Amino acid sequence: MNLVDIVSKHVLLQQSRKALKGRCPFHKDETTSLMVNPSSNVFKCFGCGIEGGPIEFLMALEGKSRNEIIAKLANKNFPKEKASV
Numbered sequence: 001m002n003l004v005d006i007v008s009k010h011v012l013l014q015q016s017r018k019a020l021k022g023r024c025p026f027h028k029d030e031t032t033s034l035m036v037n038p039s040s041n042v043f044k045c046f047g048c049g050i051e052g053g054p055i056e057f058l059m060a061l062e063g064k065s066r067n068e069i070i071a072k073l074a075n076k077n078f079p080k081e082k083a084s085v
């Protein structure tokens, strides 16, 4: 799971020296406090302090539990329902 792909759907990311940065969607960000590190697949906001990987980003964004996010991602990867039409 590529964190940069997920974050870039919600946040306009700019290339900075060794990471990507953008406006944090989790607090009122006037600057670009959200840093995304593509090589370690983690993010951190220097404004509100939230950090983690792809699951943590989606949990915070959608306000869901870890299990809900994992189930949702599993459904997206294996769309069983659509095959049974």
Ligand SMILES: [Zn+2]
Pocket (backbone or CB within 6 Å): 024, 025, 026, 027, 029, 033, 045, 046, 047, 048, 049, 050
């Ligand atoms: Zn933040």
